[in-house]
Amino acid sequence: MGRTSDAREKILTAAQSLIELRGYSALGVAEICKAAGVPKGSFYYFFESKEALALAVLDEHWAAQRGGWVRALQNEAEPLLRLRRLFEETEADLRTGQQSCGTVSGCMFGNLTLELSNQTEPIRERLQQIFEAQVDMVEKVVTEARQRGDVTVGDTREAARSVVAQLEGQVLFAKLYNNTQHLEALWDNCLSLLSARRPDVAAVSY
Amino acid sequence: MGRTSDAREKILTAAQSLIELRGYSALGVAEICKAAGVPKGSFYYFFESKEALALAVLDEHWAAQRGGWVRALQNEAEPLLRLRRLFEETEADLRTGQQSCGTVSGCMFGNLTLELSNQTEPIRERLQQIFEAQVDMVEKVVTEARQRGDVTVGDTREAARSVVAQLEGQVLFAKLYNNTQHLEALWDNCLSLLSARRPDVAAVSY
Numbered sequence: 298m299g300r301t302s303d304a305r306e307k308i309l310t311a312a313q314s315l316i317e318l319r320g321y322s323a324l325g326v327a328e329i330c331k332a333a334g335v336p337k338g339s340f341y342y343f344f345e346s347k348e349a350l351a352l353a354v355l356d357e358h359w360a361a362q363r364g365g366w367v368r369a370l371q372n373e374a375e376p377l378l379r380l381r382r383l384f385e386e387t388e389a390d391l392r393t394g395q396q397s398c399g400t401v402s403g404c405m406f407g408n409l410t411l412e413l414s415n416q417t418e419p420i421r422e423r424l425q426q427i428f429e430a431q432v433d434m435v436e437k438v439v440t441e442a443r444q445r446g447d448v449t450v451g452d453t454r455e456a457a458r459s460v461v462a463q464l465e466g467q468v469l470f471a472k473l474y475n476n477t478q479h480l481e482a483l484w485d486n487c488l489s490l491l492s493a494r495r496p497d498v499a500a501v502s503y
Numbered sequence: 504m505g506r507t508s509d510a511r512e513k514i515l516t517a518a519q520s521l522i523e524l525r526g527y528s529a530l531g532v533a534e535i536c537k538a539a540g541v542p543k544g545s546f547y548y549f550f551e552s553k554e555a556l557a558l559a560v561l562d563e564h565w566a567a568q569r570g571g572w573v574r575a576l577q578n579e580a581e582p583l584l585r586l587r588r589l590f591e592e593t594e595a596d597l598r599t600g601q602q603s604c605g606t607v608s609g610c611m612f613g614n615l616t617l618e619l620s621n622q623t624e625p626i627r628e629r630l631q632q633i634f635e636a637q638v639d640m641v642e643k644v645v646t647e648a649r650q651r652g653d654v655t656v657g658d659t660r661e662a663a664r665s666v667v668a669q670l671e672g673q674v675l676f677a678k679l680y681n682n683t684q685h686l687e688a689l690w691d692n693c694l695s696l697l698s699a700r701r702p703d704v705a706a707v708s709y
Contacts, residue, residue, distance in 0.1 A: 320618050322529035400621040408617045410679045412526050415606040425679055458685075459692050462672025469671050470664065473616045473630055479664075486665050489695045 305343040307333040313354050317394070317402040320412050321351055351409070352423055358405050359427045365390070370434050376442035377496045380435070380460070381484050387464065388480040391471060403472035407465045432457045439491060448491040459490050511549040513539040519560050523600070523608040526618050527557055557615070558629055564611050565633045571596070576640050582648035583702045586641070586666070587690050593670065594686040597677060609678035613671045638663045645697060654697040665696050 311333035315324050326347055330337045344350040369383040395401045402408075406427050414421040436457035442448045450456040463486050470479040488495055517539035521530050532553055536543045550556040575589040601607045608614075612633050620627040642663035648654045656662040669692050676685040694701055 319622060320526070320528055322526055402621055403617055407675060410675055411609055411614045411617045414679050415608055415681070416525060421679065421681075428676070428679060455688055458676065459669070459673075459688055462676060462685075462688075462692075463665070463669055464672070465675050466668025466670070466672035467665075469613060469616055470634070470668060473620050473627065473634060475621070475627075479668075482661055482665055482668075486668075486696055489698060490692055492695060 304333070304335045304339045307335055308340060308343060308350065309353060309357055312350055313358060313405075316351070316354060316409070317405055318398060318400075321347075321409060322412065348417060348419060351413075351420060355406070355409070355420070355423050355427065359430070363430070366431065366434055370438050375447070375496050376438045376445065377447055377488070377491075377493055379438055380487055383435075384464070384480060384483040384487070387468075387483075388477050391468070391477045391480065395475070395477060401472045401475050401477060404465060404468045407468060428461065431461050435460050442491065442493065447496065448493040450491055456491055460487050463487065463490060510539070510541045510545045513541055514546060514549060514556065515559060515563055518556055519564060519611075520604075522557070522560060522615070523611055524604060524606075527553075527615060528618065554623060554625060557619075557626060561612070561615070561626070561629050561633065565636070569636070572637065572640055576644050581653070581702050582644045582651065583653055583694070583697075583699055585644055586693055589641075590670070590686060590689040590693070593674075593689075594683050597674070597683045597686065601681070601683060607678045607681050607683060610671060610674045613674060634667065637667050641666050648697065648699065653702065654699040656697050662697055666693050669693065669696060 308329060312324075312329050315329060315332060324347070326340050327337060329347075329350070330340050340350075344353065365386055366383065369386050370379045372379060374382070391401050391403075406424055409420065410424050410428075414424055432454070436453050439448060439450065439453045439457050439460075443450060443453060448456075464480075464483060467479045467483055467486075471477050487493075514535060518530075518535050521535060521538060530553070532546050533543060535553075535556070536546050546556075550559065571592055572589065575592050576585045578585060580588070597607055597609075612630055615626065616630050616634075620630055638660070642659050645654060645656065645659045645663050645666075649656060649659060654662075670686075670689060673685045673689055673692075677683050693699075
């Protein structure tokens with residue numbers, strides 16, 4: 298191996314899996330390199346520290362997840378049904394992860410927020426940017442829903458943040474019980490948090 | 504020092520502070536003993552492993568926090584106002600912690616759920632028991648509120664879990680932004696999640 302062109306990608310992939318399974322603090326650079334199948338010298342060629350790797354993992358993970366959020370939230374369906382699709386796809390993603398590794402590992406951003414955000418400022422800032430981006434995307438949908446008279450919230454920003462908070466809270470329960478069904482409450486809870494009138498699900502496909 | 508009668512308490516106190524600040528995986532037994540001011544031999548006299556210590560820390564922390572939950576939720580005030588008091592006291596506790604250590608460390612149970620619950624079954628089980636106890640206490644209040652016609656939820660258990668999920672989600676944001684004001688959304692969100700009529704706050708003191 299060595300400093301070949303795909304070593305960086307291998308390190309990132311291995312680190313993402315290990316961080317999802319065991320968090321950040323429990324990992325050492327040697328273990329990450331072993332899992333990636335690259336010599337330790339390669340690591341410091343690509344990343345100046347374990348923290349720099351964590352930031353790259355966060356960026357890569359959000360780039361991938363953001364695609365799913367865009368597909369769920371930026372389309373022609375009724376606004377509230379797009380939120381429902383986001384919850385369904387989040388549950389499906391957690392279930393896929395559970396099937397592949399035997400356990401619900403949860404949301405990497407929530408995990409690292411609770412593990413690290415009070416310890417390292419660069420990671421805290423990156424996680425803030427990612428959560429703000431999520432709240433932005435939800436807020437756009439809530440604003441559209443309000444324009445249509447589907448919801449009656451006053452502060453769309455606060456409402457969007459509460460929807461994301463509910464998502465993170467239910468993912469916590471899904472991880473605690475190793476059971477993705479906790480996410481099934483999200484749709485009803487979202488309608489409640491937004492003081493929404495329930496859309497006619499049967500009439501609309503997406 | 505040595506195996507004196509207060510060494511166990513010193514270890515527990517030091518471990519609780521360190522776990523709140525830096526999580527579980529980042530800590531070693533030697534560091535905990537150093538912070539506690541006890542020799543490492545004492546540790547294994549009282550605890551058979553770091554995991555056994557973590558379980559004892561969880562028990563101790565819940566015994567203390569549960570007292571606050573009982574005072575907030577089991578009294579003569581209107582049921583919904585008791586929930587409001589729980590949120591206010593949770594915010595006050597987080598703010599006290601922030602003032603003493605400079606940062607919002609969040610909810611230890613949420614932190615350890617996301618850090619560890621998929622890795623160690625004994626800790627997962629203990630955290631499940633603690634969260635079930637929290638949901639039980641909230642559900643009792645929701646049931647009382649429903650009997651009075653203050654809320655219109657169907658499934659009181661699911662509603663109580665959603666309230667706790669919202670609490671954990673907003674504590675996550677409080678930690679992410681080192682700002683306890685995120686908990687101020689909890690009262691309105693709780694009323695929304697419970698389809699509640701807003702109680703007359705001015706008329707009732709607690």
